[in-house]
Amino acid sequence: MNQRPAPPQVPFWRSPQGRAWTFQIAMLAAFLWLVAAAYSNVLANLESRGISSGFKFLRNEAGFRIGETMGVPLPGWGVFVILAALAAGLAASRLMARRARSTPGPRGDAWFAAGVLACAGLPVLALWLTRDAVDVAHYSETSSYGLALAVGLLNTLKVTLIGCVASTFLGLLVALGRLSPNWLLRTLCRWYVELNRNLPVLLQLFFWYFIVLQHLPDVRNSLSLGEWAFLNKRGLYVPALVPLDGAWPFCAALLAALAAAVVLRRRSRRLRDETGAPGRWVVPGACLLLALPALSWLAAGQPFALELPALKGFNFQGGTGLSPEFTALVVGLTVYVSAFNAEIIRSGIQAVPKGQREAARALAMGEGQVLRLVVLPQAMRVIVPPMTSEYLAIAKSSSLAVAIGYPDFVSVGGTVLNQSGQSIEVVGIWMGVYLAISLVISLGMNIYNRRVALVER
Amino acid sequence: MAPEIPDRPPPRLETGAFGWVRRNLLWPWYNAVLTALSLLLAWSAAKPFWNWAVANATLTLDPAVARQHTGAAWGYIRDTWPIFMTGIYPAEERWRPLAALVLVLALAGLSLLPRLRRGRALRLAWLASPLAVFALIHGGGFTGLPAVETHYWGGLMLTVLLSVVAMAAAFPLSVLLALGRTSELPVARPFCVAYIEVVRGVPLITILFMASVVLPLFLPSDVKLDKVMRAMVGITLFFAAYLAENIRGGLQGIPKGQYEAADALGMGYWKKMTVVILPQALRIVIPPMVNNFIAILKDTSLVGIVGLMDLLQIAFATTSSPKWFGRLEEANVFIAFWYWVLCYGMSSYSARLERKIPSADR
Numbered sequence: 001m002n003q004r005p006a007p008p009q010v011p012f013w014r015s016p017q018g019r020a021w022t023f024q025i026a027m028l029a030a031f032l033w034l035v036a037a038a039y040s041n042v043l044a045n046l047e048s049r050g051i052s053s054g055f056k057f058l059r060n061e062a063g064f065r066i067g068e069t070m071g072v073p074l075p076g077w078g079v080f081v082i083l084a085a086l087a088a089g090l091a092a093s094r095l096m097a098r099r100a101r102s103t104p105g106p107r108g109d110a111w112f113a114a115g116v117l118a119c120a121g122l123p124v125l126a127l128w129l130t131r132d133a134v135d136v137a138h139y140s141e142t143s144s145y146g147l148a149l150a151v152g153l154l155n156t157l158k159v160t161l162i163g164c165v166a167s168t169f170l171g172l173l174v175a176l177g178r179l180s181p182n183w184l185l186r187t188l189c190r191w192y193v194e195l196n197r198n199l200p201v202l203l204q205l206f207f208w209y210f211i212v213l214q215h216l217p218d219v220r221n222s223l224s225l226g227e228w229a230f231l232n233k234r235g236l237y238v239p240a241l242v243p244l245d246g247a248w249p250f251c252a253a254l255l256a257a258l259a260a261a262v263v264l265r266r267r268s269r270r271l272r273d274e275t276g277a278p279g280r281w282v283v284p285g286a287c288l289l290l291a292l293p294a295l296s297w298l299a300a301g302q303p304f305a306l307e308l309p310a311l312k313g314f315n316f317q318g319g320t321g322l323s324p325e326f327t328a329l330v331v332g333l334t335v336y337v338s339a340f341n342a343e344i345i346r347s348g349i350q351a352v353p354k355g356q357r358e359a360a361r362a363l364a365m366g367e368g369q370v371l372r373l374v375v376l377p378q379a380m381r382v383i384v385p386p387m388t389s390e391y392l393a394i395a396k397s398s399s400l401a402v403a404i405g406y407p408d409f410v411s412v413g414g415t416v417l418n419q420s421g422q423s424i425e426v427v428g429i430w431m432g433v434y435l436a437i438s439l440v441i442s443l444g445m446n447i448y449n450r451r452v453a454l455v456e457r
Numbered sequence: 458m459a460p461e462i463p464d465r466p467p468p469r470l471e472t473g474a475f476g477w478v479r480r481n482l483l484w485p486w487y488n489a490v491l492t493a494l495s496l497l498l499a500w501s502a503a504k505p506f507w508n509w510a511v512a513n514a515t516l517t518l519d520p521a522v523a524r525q526h527t528g529a530a531w532g533y534i535r536d537t538w539p540i541f542m543t544g545i546y547p548a549e550e551r552w553r554p555l556a557a558l559v560l561v562l563a564l565a566g567l568s569l570l571p572r573l574r575r576g577r578a579l580r581l582a583w584l585a586s587p588l589a590v591f592a593l594i595h596g597g598g599f600t601g602l603p604a605v606e607t608h609y610w611g612g613l614m615l616t617v618l619l620s621v622v623a624m625a626a627a628f629p630l631s632v633l634l635a636l637g638r639t640s641e642l643p644v645a646r647p648f649c650v651a652y653i654e655v656v657r658g659v660p661l662i663t664i665l666f667m668a669s670v671v672l673p674l675f676l677p678s679d680v681k682l683d684k685v686m687r688a689m690v691g692i693t694l695f696f697a698a699y700l701a702e703n704i705r706g707g708l709q710g711i712p713k714g715q716y717e718a719a720d721a722l723g724m725g726y727w728k729k730m731t732v733v734i735l736p737q738a739l740r741i742v743i744p745p746m747v748n749n750f751i752a753i754l755k756d757t758s759l760v761g762i763v764g765l766m767d768l769l770q771i772a773f774a775t776t777s778s779p780k781w782f783g784r785l786e787e788a789n790v791f792i793a794f795w796y797w798v799l800c801y802g803m804s805s806y807s808a809r810l811e812r813k814i815p816s817a818d819r
Contacts, residue, residue, distance in 0.1 A: 016726070024644040031648070038675040045674045182488050183481035184495040198800035199793055200755040203769060207793075210785050396660040403762055410662055423670040430663040431655070438658035 042424070049421070057420045058146035064415055066407045068323055070158070071136040072150045078130030085126030093119035093263070112267065120259035124252040145416050152412030153433060156398050159329055159408065160437070163394045166334040168387075171341025178346050189342070196339035202400055204336050209328035209404045219315055227308055230316060236327050237309035240320040246300035253296035260292075261285035325406035333394055340390050348383035349375060380452040388445035395437050409433060510790070520780055533781045534791050540775055541791065544611015544766045553602065554614050557593040561586060587625070594618075607685035611766030613795055615685070619760065619767075620753045623692040630693070631700035636730060638701065639708050649701070656698035661756055665691045669763040688760045696753055703745040707738035747807035751800045758796075768792045 012018040046053060096115030100108040137143070139151045177189035196204070213233065217223060222232040230237040261281070268281040297303060309319025352375050360374040401408035410430060417426040470476060482492045513528025516535065523530035534541075543554050564582055573579050594614075597604025610618070637649035656664070668691030669684065676682065682690070711734055719729035739746075761770040772788035775781060 019726070020642055024642050027648075028644055037677075041677050042674050045678060048678065180491065181481070182491045182495070184499075185491050188495050188499060194801065195797070198751070198755075198797045198804065200758040200769075200796055202758045202761075203789065203792060203796065206769065206772075206785075207789055211789060392658075399660040399662045400759070402662065410660065410666075414666070417666075417670065423666075424674065427663060427667045427671050430666075431659045434660060434663065435655060435658040 051421045053422075053424065055425055057422050057425070058149070059144050060420065061142055062145050062148040062416070062419075063141055064148070064419070065141055066139055066148060066151055066412065067405070068155060068326065068407055069139040069151050070154050071138050072147060072154060074135040074137050076135055078126075081130050082123060082126045085122045089119045089122035092122070116260045116263050119263060120256040124256050127255075128248060128252055145420065148412050148416060149409065149429065152407055152409040155407055155412075156395075156401075156409040157437075159326070159333070159398045159401065159406075160391075160395045162330050163333045163337065163398065164391050166330070167337040167341050167390070167394065170334060170338035172345055174338060174342035175345035175349065178342065179349060193339045193342055196336055197343075201332065201336045201397055202403060205328060205332040205400055205404055208332045208335075209324065213324045213328055219311070222311075222316075227310075230309055230311075233324065234315065234321075235324045236322040237316045237319050238322070239309065240307045240318065242305045242307050244302060244305055246297070246303035249296045249300045250293060250303035253292040257289045257292040260288050264288070323406070325401070325404050328404055329398065329401050329406050329408075333397055336397075337390055337394055340393075341387065344383055344386045344390065345379070348379035348381075351382045352378045377452065384445060384449045384452055388442055388449070391441050391445065392438050395441060396434065399434075509786070529787050529790075530781070530784055531787065533775075533784045533787050537775045537781065538791075540612060541768065541771050542612050543614045544609065544771060546605060546609050546611065546614070550596075550603065550605055553593045553596065553605075557590045560589060560593070607683050610685060612771050613768055615760075615765065616754070616757050616767050619685075619689060619692060619757045620750070622689050623696055623753050623757075624750055626689070626693040627697040627700050630697040631704055632735065634697060634701035635704035635708060638705055653698045653701055656695060657702070661692075661695050661759055662762060664695045665759060665763045667691065668694075684763070684765060688763060688765055692753065692757065692760075695756075696749065699752070700746065700749055703742045703749060704738065706745070707740075707742035708734065710741050711738050744807045744811040747803055747810070751803050754799055754803075755796065768795065 042053075093115040096111045096118065100112035100115065102108075103111065137147055137150075139147055174189050174192055177185050178193070180186050180189075216231060216233050219232050219234055222230040222237075224230045228239055264285050265281045271277060307318045309316045309321070311317075356374055356378065357370055360370040365373065398408055399410040402411040402414055405411070413426050413430055417423050420426075466472075470479060483489045509528045511528075513526050514531055515523045515526045515528065516531050517523055518532045518536055520530070520532070523532055539548070539551060543551055546554065564579070564586055567573050567579060568583075592598075592600050593602075594610070595605060595607070596602030634649045634653060637645045638653065640646055665688060668687045672687055672690065673682065715733055715737065716729065719733040724732065758767060758769050761767050766774065769792060772785065772792055776784050776788055
């Protein structure tokens with residue numbers, strides 16, 4: 001008889017699964033014990049300091065000044081209306097686009113135009129209808145801690161956005177410089193990168209804030225660009241666009257025209273791919289972009305006034321003043337990150353095999369076409385993931401604003417923390433919000449990455 | 458047979474210094490324009506700096522004399538550099554950090570000797586060195602030296618100590634996190650993933666604030682962690698997450714066959730990891746780990762925000778005293794010099810490793 005010997009009995013705790021579970025249960029127990037100990041400590045410590053926990057303090061009056069504030073749009077019912085209109089517009093345009101495809105000829109074109117109108121018009125209409133429904137709260141000393149934090153958050157987002165865009169362009173320039181056949185330019189760009197990469201960003205912020213900006217002339221002797229821009233110790237003053245009555249319809253028309261032009265372009269591209277007919281979208285798109293805003297300008301009157309900064313008394317009045325803190329933060333972050341971005345872009349461009357360029361040239365492509373159609377799309381695959389990390393780094397490093405007194409999210413939160421003593425809550429809010437920002441940035445970049453990634457079988 | 462045509466020398470325009478200049482700087486025409494623009498740029502940056510740092514500078518220790526010059530007062534650095542090195546560490550005890558530095562440098566020098574490098578004595582000495590350094594710098598207890606509490610530590614010494622301690626403490630933690638993240642344990646893995654992603658998603662400052670403000674709330678009221686220790690905890694927790702991701706990359710770079718071979722030899726999990734997988738994985742990720750070390754060194758400059766006297770804060774402290782009031786430029790250049798030397802040194806060392814290590818395999 002062919003009987004297999006019974007396998008030796010291994011006790012459960014000595015089998016791989018058993019050990020894994022024992023280990024994990026021990027870990028979980030240790031973790032729970034830590035949490036429980038920390039919790040009881042927190043309760044005891046908070047009681048001895050007379051602090052109550054919870055987020056109620058966010059309603060309390062802040063009582064401190066914030067140097068730079070923006071109006072905080074408070075979401076009301078208008079947001080839902082706009083979102084609903086956006087969804088409805090998209091759905092309608094989808095339907096009509098399908099109709100347009102099934103009915104060729106001028107009637108199809110009419111359906112298509114209706115789709116474009118629905119897609120662009122409905123949200124614009126909703127924006128117009130709800131323009132008073134979105135409350136804009138302006139921060140003052142009597143506002144709540146919650147509003148103070150919101151102002152700080154907006155300031156952080158402002159710096160992050162400008163920093164990302166500016167550092168990308170500066171990085172691209174430096175990367176191209178490093179790839180230049182010109183030895184001097186190449187060397188300069190190399191040292192730019194080596195210098196910026198190897199110095200702490202905080203040191204660089206101090207350099208811009210305490211040294212460069214302090215050496216600028218005082219208000220009376222500002223460096224000026226004609227009557228338009230003035231640079232002095234107190235910051236940078238540039239003209240401001242002041243919205244007048246016509247601003248709303250004008251912006252709406254501009255948005256609608258942009259959306260319509262994008263749709264036009266996509267349609268002509270698809271037509272070209274399907275039928276081989278040359279897709280023409282540049283001229284109609286440009287006409288649309290010019291005509292709609294121009295019409296609304298004529299209909300609604302002048303939408304914006306340009307307000308120039310002017311020296312009155314001891315300081316500049318009018319225009320937009322960028323504070324020294326903001327300027328130092330944006331310039332410092334941009335310069336620091338641009339060094340990293342330059343290396344990322346350079347490595348991406350160098351990762352494209354030389355044969356690809358040669359093949360493109362052999363197909364008689366021009367230099368611009370080679371770059372635009374062959375090199376950059378392939379370089380993007382290498383560039384986008386590490387660039388995402390750099391954008392995340394900008395969002396996070398903008399928190400160094402606290403060191404030079406720019407009222408960003410961490411700086412305002414720090415003041416709230418000191419005043420209210422609600423350290424756990426404030427640190428929790430910080431972490432949650434930065435996690436959300438990081439998540440949104442990496443989500444957006446991942447969607448973009450999927451579009452540029454190598455399509456494999 | 459055709460007469461042999463002797464090689465002609467290349468055109469004079471293409472060789473030698475002249476050829477190099479032409480090729481690299483002047484040809485074609487737009488290259489000449491770029492050269493001119495670059496020269497202009499370099500000149501406009503270098504000339505004021507030269508005037509300030511060299512031409513109009515003074516070395517005098519007398520601030521009043523230095524004030525009569527428009528350039529840098531390097532006498533300020535001559536006067537205050539010990540403070541930059543050790544902060545407010547008592548002046549009569551400064552020989553102790555110096556002795557610790559000499560000790561570590563001596564160990565490093567001995568490690569360069571191939572015969573000693575393989576010996577056990579040196580390894581033991583390295584293992585004992587943190588204790589020796591701590592005993593020297595902190596003193597007190599059995600050493601017979603007067604104790605210097607951590608809030609007297611500062612300057613470059615503090616910067617280096619913080620980053621070395623953070624690196625040393627974050628390393629084992631990050632190995633565990635990386636192993637946890639790559640394992641299939643249903644409890645441990647999500648825990649590690651959550652930790653890594655949360656820590657990497659928030660700024661270091663918020664972690665430092667948490668370590669300095671919130672951590673004391675979590676501890677029993679009779680446990681007192683001083684500021685330096687709290688910053689060390691914060692930096693360690695922060696960098697463990699970044700390091701763990703690098704190590705995970707190394708773990709993913711190990712071929713599956715290595716795991717299978719270890720399994721086939723009947724190795725248990727820990728033996729498989731410590732003997733087979735980790736040595737290979739860690740070797741792959743030495744260059745990114747050095748990058749991480751550079752990042753730690755640079756980011757320790759943030760501890761000033763939670764009240765420690767690192768290099769940057771020393772600059773503010775010494776330039777707000779009446780004697781050398783407002784000499785921030787000199788201070789910044791001096792600090793930048795140290796950071797740059799340390800970071801550039803490490804990054805070029807890592808670049809050398811990167812060139813060397815793969816060649817050992819392939």
